[in-house]
Amino acid sequence: MKAYDILLSHQVKPSLQRIAIMEYLLEHRTHPSAEEVYLALSETMPTLSKTTVYNTLRLFADHGAALMLTIDDRNVNFDADTSQHAHFLCKKCNKIYDFHTQIGLNKMKELRMEGHQVEEAHTYYKGICKDCLEIEKTN
Numbered sequence: 001m002k003a004y005d006i007l008l009s010h011q012v013k014p015s016l017q018r019i020a021i022m023e024y025l026l027e028h029r030t031h032p033s034a035e036e037v038y039l040a041l042s043e044t045m046p047t048l049s050k051t052t053v054y055n056t057l058r059l060f061a062d063h064g065a066a067l068m069l070t071i072d073d074r075n076v077n078f079d080a081d082t083s084q085h086a087h088f089l090c091k092k093c094n095k096i097y098d099f100h101t102q103i104g105l106n107k108m109k110e111l112r113m114e115g116h117q118v119e120e121a122h123t124y125y126k127g128i129c130k131d132c133l134e135i136e137k138t139n
């Protein structure tokens with residue numbers, strides 16, 4: 001699905017800026033922060049402001065067109081992959097990895113948490129990624 005269709009299907013009016021921001025998210029599955037998206041797009045879109053990028057990403061998240069991650073306390077990160085998945089933050093290099101596991105949410109749905117209806121689960125893991133472990137080994 002292209003950026004335009006994703007925005008439409010989530011009731012987000014697809015302006016040129018919004019399409020560009022969604023396209024960037026789709027092409028960069030590294031969970032970029034608003035800052036990163038702004039820096040990358042401001043070269044070709046000089047009228048774009050940091051606030052607009054942040055507000056647009058928040059809008060995507062509110063409409064379910066993107067995920068907003070609060071795994072890193074210094075940054076809010078965004079993800080075009082809205083399927084249920086867990087995230088792993090490397091404390092050394094700050095890279096965020098995807099863990100495609102359904103365990104968390106399905107378990108919660110079954111338990112029906114004291115009568116509450118659970119619809120989302122945000123699972124964050126932190127540690128040292130395999131690349132950083134490899135570097136540690138060779139040093």
Ligand SMILES: [Zn+2]
Pocket residue numbers: 090091092093094095128129130131132
């Ligand atoms: Zn790492």
Ligand SMILES: [Zn+2]
Pocket residue numbers: 031079081085087097098
């Ligand atoms: Zn992700």
